Amino acid sequence: QQPVQSPQAVILREGEDAVINCSSSKALYSVHWYRQKHGEAPVFLMILLKGGEQKGHDKISASFNEKKQQSSLYLTASQLSYSGTYFCGVLHFGNEKLTFGTGTRLTIIP
Amino acid sequence: NAGVTQTPKFQVLKTGQSMTLQCAQDMNHEYMSWYRQDPGMGLRLIHYSVGAGITDQGEVPNGYNVSRSTTEDFPLRLLSAAPSQTSVYFCASRRQGEGKLFFGSGTQLSVL
Numbered sequence: 591q592q593p594v595q596s597p598q599a600v601i602l603r604e605g606e607d608a609v610i611n612c613s614s615s616k617a618l619y620s621v622h623w624y625r626q627k628h629g630e631a632p633v634f635l636m637i638l639l640k641g642g643e644q645k646g647h648d649k650i651s652a653s654f655n656e657k658k659q660q661s662s663l664y665l666t667a668s669q670l671s672y673s674g675t676y677f678c679g680v681l682h683f684g685n686e687k688l689t690f691g692t693g694t695r696l697t698i699i700p
Numbered sequence: 701n702a703g704v705t706q707t708p709k710f711q712v713l714k715t716g717q718s719m720t721l722q723c724a725q726d727m728n729h730e731y732m733s734w735y736r737q738d739p740g741m742g743l744r745l746i747h748y749s750v751g752a753g754i755t756d757q758g759e760v761p762n763g764y765n766v767s768r769s770t771t772e773d774f775p776l777r778l779l780s781a782a783p784s785q786t787s788v789y790f791c792a793s794r795r796q797g798e799g800k801l802f803f804g805s806g807t808q809l810s811v812l
Contacts, residue, residue, distance in 0.1 A: 591759075592742065631804065631806055632790075632801075632803055677742060688748075689745055689758075690735070690742050690745075691742055692740065
């Protein structure tokens with residue numbers, strides 16, 4: 591069962607902030623975030639394990655609310671290089687298969 | 701380290717033909733998987749494996765077969781290609797547990 595991502599698309603001006611959400615109807619063990627540029631394979635950004643921790647990667651950070659089975663990806667002071675499609679992937683307890691959401695297309699304009 | 705090697709990069713098939721997409725990794729990862737990517741559908745899991753001799757179905761397994769005879773290789777077989785299987789296919793691997801997923805470069809498949 592795919593996690594639900596929102597929004598489907600975002601357009602930002604350089605320097606603006608964005609939040610991408612990912613939620614699941616089943617208890618989550620961990621959440622992965624990946625970014626994909628057009629014509630390329632997805633690239634790993636970060637993993638969040640249960641425990642509500644927040645992680646950072648440059649000006650991109652994420653949180654994981656295990657009670658709500660949700661994760662959010664925060665992009666602050668966006669740069670042109672942040673453009674791409676962002677995917678969350680989820681792992682559930684007792685299951686090794688990683689399933690992805692439908693993605694959020696982020697466009698940064700100068 | 702080559703990482704995850706996927707071949708071919710492009711393939712055109714006629715309806716009803718069969719073919720195998722190859723995937724190999726040199727990182728000794730237990731977990732290997734195949735995804736297909738279609739516009740607006742995200743990455744959908746076809747099949748996955750947690751070790752040699754162990755495979756399981758993902759979200760969209762119909763029309764595809766896999767096997768895992770070695771830790772390194774995880775080929776994906778299309779038994780009788782259909783136009784609905786036109787897609788971009790990605791192979792990916794990771795360590796079991798919370799390991800990050802490493803992707804191959806993808807195969808663009810067109811079925812006419």
